[in-house]
Amino acid sequence: MLLTTEIAAPPERCFDLSRSVDLHEKSMRHTDERAVGGVTQGLLALGDNVTWSARHFWVERTLATRITEYIPYRRFIDEQTRGPFRSLRHIHEFDARPAGTIMRDDFTYTVPFGILGALFDLLVLRRYMCRLLETRNATIKRVAESAELAAEILGAE
Secondary structure, eight states, X not given: OEEEEEESSOHHHHHHHHTBHHHHXXXXXXXXOEEEEEOOXXXXXXXXXXXXXXXXXXXXXXXXXXXXXXXXXXXXEEEEEESSSXXXXXXXXXXXXXXXXEEEEEEXXXXXXXXXXHHHIXXXXXXXXXXXXXXXXXXXXXXXXXXHHHHHHHTTO
């Protein structure tokens, strides 16, 4: 799935907020998502691992990811190293525009469990994952467009 978010803030701020463990936890508060292993606060960088724990579909789940590509202020990629998906890859891209930044998320995954997994993905999971990303992006946008809020998050980094 591909999501595009226009943000009235510089790409440097959007990039840093997108790799903030602390802001990610705030944006996913409704799922009780938290970093429980690897890097558990601050900004993620190339090679960093983080294990997330969250409640999805009434079950506590964990997902471990690693930052596999990192081009400052332009792009970074995180990929599942352990978790519920057969594979998961999230490309985060940031393009400067006169009015700010275009933030793009290219989020791809494959599900286990054959035809049953594919049916669950088609009927439920794809929309659910899209809403999670939209919620996360709305939080990044809100914080990035406020220098004061961004400083609260990034000032502690």
